[in-house]
Amino acid sequence: MASSGAPRGRLWTWLDERIGLADIEKLARKKQIPVHRHSLWYYFGGMTLFLFVVQVATGILLLLYYRPSAEEAYESVQFLMAEVQFGWLIRSIHAWSANLMIFALFVHMFSVLLLKAYRRPREVTWFSGVGLLGLALGFGFTGYLLPWNELSYFATKVGTEITGAVPVAGAFLLRLLRGGDEVTGATLTRFYGIHVAILPAITTALLGLHLFLVQKHGMSVPPSVERRGEGGRTTPFVPNFLLRDIVGWLSALAVLAALAAFLPTELGKKADPFTPAPVGIKPEWYFMFMFQTLKYLPAHILGIEGEVVGILGFGLGGVALLLVPLLDRRAARGESSRLFSAAGIALILYMLLLTYLGYTVSPTK
Amino acid sequence: MEHTLGGPDATRRGVIGWLLGTSAVAFALSVIYPMARYLIPPTAGESQAASVTLPIKPAEVRLNSGQIFKFGNRPGILVRTPAGDLRAFSAVCTHLNCTVQYRADLSHIWCACHNGHFDLNGQNVAGPPPRALDAYVVNVRGAQIVVSKGA
Known part of the structure; x- marks a missing residue:
């Protein structure tokens, strides 16, 4: 051989x-990486993968002390933060890395969207990527509840209640997700199982497919670059591109360490189902634009409850995002598709604006 | 036999193929069905209590204030209006199930999650909530407050 x-x-x-x-x-x-004016965006997939590896490593460490029940979860995290050596560091890195991973994932997705990298034959790569985005949001949502504090309790109440608005199957899905009719210790145990076993298993399979397809098809050269005839230059993946990747990863690790040291994750108050929802309650930042949208919707739109309209809207938006490679016929032919670029940019602006409002508008207005 | 080898053999293969296929499906179902049933949580006994005696004395409830109490396994809110009336409602917001609170500065009930407002009759007056809060009946018996579901 x-x-x-x-x-x-x-x-x-x-x-x-x-x-x-x-x-x-x-x-x-x-393996060769194309070199052109948009090559910078090639780094964000690898960055997301690196942060995912950090999540797996720190997540496994957290498992050794965490206890998944309503009676013990909060106390076990408190113990971890206060007593266990470097417990605060491991937990803070896990929480910060989750945020950075989702940020890198969004950058990766929007760069793929705007550079039309989903064109034939990479449609399945895009589908698996959107699936991984869904899984990452699922990881974030289920992980948020695990410390069993006040904020996470009410965020989960609202978040799971949203599934109840799904037509026909809503009530069933709600019970399935909560492990009962209310958010209780049963929900916590269930979310724990989803967070540490079910989602990782599905992610491993889907990530394997995604990475296999990336290797199989190589990096996509944007149509705008191809049309200008600049697509020829390449650089070897090993070692040239990989070394640059590693510089990025080490920088991310440095940022993580700084964030974890200077802004360690707080624990807050223990969840109590018999207290009012706290003022200024908010979800993780990547759900903020949806949360804020729900606040602005009136009670009824055309005779349907506003929240149902909003949730169906987000559902349809997700399906449209998934199907972009099939919808964008012009990009499939190698032509420029201004409509999809504009929609992508509009989506980014909408998310930025609503997120900004979510953090700045007074919660009592 | 030699002349008809093709026929019966093809049939035999078909039968075996059919048996194998149906067994595979039956096997898959016998695995999936218990797993699916396992995932659906058993129904817990809902609290049937139609009334509850609060661990709060009427004299302890200040004017223009509200507090959360347990009604079975769900929260309720007891309000003393600025006029002095005692009223009780379900504290579960009709929008997305958050627990509401009394806002003394507004003199009405408010939900922090999505900025929903309810007046002192539990009516949804502003924000996203689509319905009024369920109202309860409040009876003061001596030093006890008894809250019950309406008739």
């Missing part, structure tokens, strides 16, 4: 004969 000219050690030869190192090496050396 070994075909490369350079002499190798005996261990390398031994391994090569058994697992085919030379083939892997050949594959790695073959």
